[in-house]
Structures are given as structure tokens and as C-alpha cells.
Amino acid sequence: MAFMFNLGNLIKSYKRLPFCGSSCRTSNTYRFIFEHGKKFSDNLSFFNQKRNFVHPSKPHFIPSTLVSELNENSNAKIKPISDHLRKHAKPISDEAFGYYLAGLIEANGRISNDKLKLTFDEKDHSLAYFIKKRVGYGKVISDDSVTYLLEHPQGLKAMLTLTNGKFLTSNFIDQLLNNEYDQKYEVSILPPADFNIQQNHFLAGFCDLAGYFSIIISDDTSDLEVKLCFLIRTNLPQQKDPTIFQKVQSEFGGSIYLDDETGIYHYEASSFQTNLKTVAYFDQFHLNSTRFVDYFKWRKAYRVIQRGEHHNQKGLAKLTKLKGSMVHKYESSV
Missing domain, CATH: 3.10.28.10 (Homing endonucleases)
Structure with missing residues (x-):
């Protein structure tokens, strides 16, 4: 009976999670399993098993493996950020x-x-x-x-x-x-560097071509949930090396996934703890592509949530408008 009870909780939890057009919902489901996993199963190798996820616009299953997840407190309250973003600045030196x-x-x-x-x-x-x-x-x-x-x-x-x-x-x-x-060019080419990715413009450059900011609003009106997802993904062969994603995960949190068909890694995060670190970075090291517009709107959505406005129809309308006006729409392959 204990097994059935916990399985039921897992299913209910999954249904309450918003679908984000990516693996964000899956990430949160894994987090639920981790919290209740001892009762469900003592075999923690579950987290390294392959899972088949399906996108509603795609009738076939595409396998994707959760490679690494840095567990965070998914129930942590949102922490306030400034209403003001400093004037946009390009990397000059x-x-x-x-x-x-x-x-x-x-x-x-x-x-x-x-x-x-x-x-x-x-x-x-x-x-x-x-x-x-x-x-x-x-x-x-x-x-x-x-x-x-x-x-x-x-x-x-x-x-x-x-x-x-x-x-x-x-x-x-x-x-x-x-x-x-x-x-x-008579230049000694140096080996790969090892630096804190939060302390320079490298990630801003990388995300100007590979970053996505998503506003997720669940369809379940009886248990409404809003999440902000930060994702990094390209379809290029060089992203078969997870080093950059591991660097981001070690500083921001979040999860790394491996597309089993292409062998390409991608990164996703949606907790408020990660959102706060994402804001801290991109407020200091600005994006310079149209993704800066998306980040600005995503940041506005964070402020709507921190004021608690997402609990009323006017606030939800603001979030829906921001979501619909994003320049880069992230379409998941899983």
C-alpha cells in the first residue's frame, strides 16, 4: 500500500507541473522523485536511466537522458530584485x-x-x-x-x-x-581555460547565440503555477562536449540533458534560486543580440511574480503578454 500511495503522489505531482515546451516539467518531476525516492525505490541509479519524453506537437518519442541535476529547494520563496536595470553596455576592453x-x-x-x-x-x-x-x-x-x-x-x-x-x-x-x-601567426595557442563563468562576458557571448528565456504558465486553473526557465541549447556538433554546461550548472544550479539521437547536450533551469543567479549575471554582463530583449521581458516577469501579481487575472495577463512577445521561442526536441 505504501508503494501505491507514493506512486499516486508522483502522478499527481506530475500533473500539477506546467509543460514548458522543454524538459523543465521533467526536471521538476525528477526533483519530486528525489524528495520521495526512498519510499518509492532505494535504487538511486533511477536518475541515470533513459527516459522517453514526448512533445505534444510531435507524435513520436525522442529519448533524452538526464545526465546531471544539482538539487535545489524547489519550494524556496522568490527573492526580490531591483526594478531598475542599468543602461545597456557592450564589452569594451x-x-x-x-x-x-x-x-x-x-x-x-x-x-x-x-x-x-x-x-x-x-x-x-x-x-x-x-x-x-x-x-x-x-x-x-x-x-x-x-x-x-x-x-x-x-x-x-x-x-x-x-x-x-x-x-x-x-x-x-x-x-x-x-x-x-x-x-x-606565430602565436602559441593556449589550452582550454578554467575560470568562473560568472565573472566575465564569456557566457553572455555564448548565450547571445544559444540562450533562451521562457515564461511557463500551467494550463491547470485549479492549481496554477508559473515558472521562469533559462535554457541553453544549440544543434551544433561541438556541443557534444558538456564542459560549458557543467560550468554553468556548478554556479547556477539546474540540469544537464543529453539528446540520445544527436549526442548533443543542453542545459535547463527553472527554480527561483537559479532565476536569481541568472538575473545577477545578466544584469552585470549584458547580452547584445535580440536575446537581450527576451531577457528584459523575462526579468519583468520575475518582478511580476515577486510582487505576487501572478495570483490575479491582471498579473497573469501581463505574464501572458510578455510570453507571447518573446523574440526567440524555444522549441524542445524532447
Whole structure:
């Protein structure tokens, strides 16, 4: 009877959780299992087993594995943040811009024998031109997307000088070495760095191409719940290295997932504790793409919740409007 009782609680808990178009609901279900797991099962290897999740818009199942979860108090109360966000500022110094550019490149950079290519969203022309101006070389190509193309030798050397020692994985470093950039530009290419991801612009650069901010409102009017999700995901092969996601998780909390079909990792977090750390970081190190607009709206949603306005129809209307106006809609593959 005890087993049936706890299984029933698990099912009820799952039904009360909002579907977020991602694995946020799953993450919270795992958290419930962790809290009640001793009664349900003594086998904690459950957390490393594969689970099949289904998106309502997709009729087939796509397997995804919960790789790592940093447990937090899901019942913790929201802590207040300032109503004011300081004036937007780009990374100006060589040190700051170098970390930011390294983050962009780690998210979506391609290097070949004589060129660097960065691909942006079609709405992010201004960011591509900012990179061009700051590096001093290159060109911006507009098509279905926006591409920054750097081919000038002096520009490639400037890029290498700015970012050397600021990459967290060996993905781009290997590309540089395979194309003999160390010999061409007489620069000793440094190995992957190990720094606190909260203390520089690297994550801002990475998330300008791979970050998502989601406002989740449950459909269950009898047990309404609102959550804010911060997600990091790309579909690029270089994200088969979990290092960056592990860095984020160690400082922010949250969960890391592995797409079993592509072998690509992604990161998701939705607790108020993680939300607070996310705000603290992006308030200091600003995004520079249209994702800054999404973050600004997501931050406004946090303030609506901290004032308790989500408990009335007017507040819910505000949240629904903010959610609908997001530039980048995150569509989960699981």
C-alpha cells in the first residue's frame, strides 16, 4: 500500500507541473522523485536511466537522458530584485571583448584554413556589425541568416590574440591547430581555460547565440503555477562536449540533458534560486543580440511574480503578454 500511495503522489505531482515546451516539467518531476525516492525505490541509479519524453506537437518519442541535476529547494520563496536595470553596455576592453568573442565562437564558430565564420539570427544585424567594427576587419552577409565572415590575415590574428586562453573546450582550439594558426601567426595557442563563468562576458557571448528565456504558465486553473526557465541549447556538433554546461550548472544550479539521437547536450533551469543567479549575471554582463530583449521581458516577469501579481487575472495577463512577445521561442526536441 505504501508503494501505491507514493506512486499516486508522483502522478499527481506530475500533473500539477506546467509543460514548458522543454524538459523543465521533467526536471521538476525528477526533483519530486528525489524528495520521495526512498519510499518509492532505494535504487538511486533511477536518475541515470533513459527516459522517453514526448512533445505534444510531435507524435513520436525522442529519448533524452538526464545526465546531471544539482538539487535545489524547489519550494524556496522568490527573492526580490531591483526594478531598475542599468543602461545597456557592450564589452569594451580587449579583455572583456575577448571573453565575449570566445563565447560567441564556442557557440557557433567555424574556422577553416583562411577564414572565420559566425552565423547569427536574421534579426541580429547590429551584433554582426558590432563584431566587425570591434575586430576591425571582416564583412557581414545577409541572407536567411546573418553571417560575419573574417578572412583578412590581420583580422584573423586580432581574433586569435583577443580570444587566446579564453576558450573553455578544445573544440575551437583543435580547429585552430589543425589549420596551423599557431604557425601562420606565430602565436602559441593556449589550452582550454578554467575560470568562473560568472565573472566575465564569456557566457553572455555564448548565450547571445544559444540562450533562451521562457515564461511557463500551467494550463491547470485549479492549481496554477508559473515558472521562469533559462535554457541553453544549440544543434551544433561541438556541443557534444558538456564542459560549458557543467560550468554553468556548478554556479547556477539546474540540469544537464543529453539528446540520445544527436549526442548533443543542453542545459535547463527553472527554480527561483537559479532565476536569481541568472538575473545577477545578466544584469552585470549584458547580452547584445535580440536575446537581450527576451531577457528584459523575462526579468519583468520575475518582478511580476515577486510582487505576487501572478495570483490575479491582471498579473497573469501581463505574464501572458510578455510570453507571447518573446523574440526567440524555444522549441524542445524532447
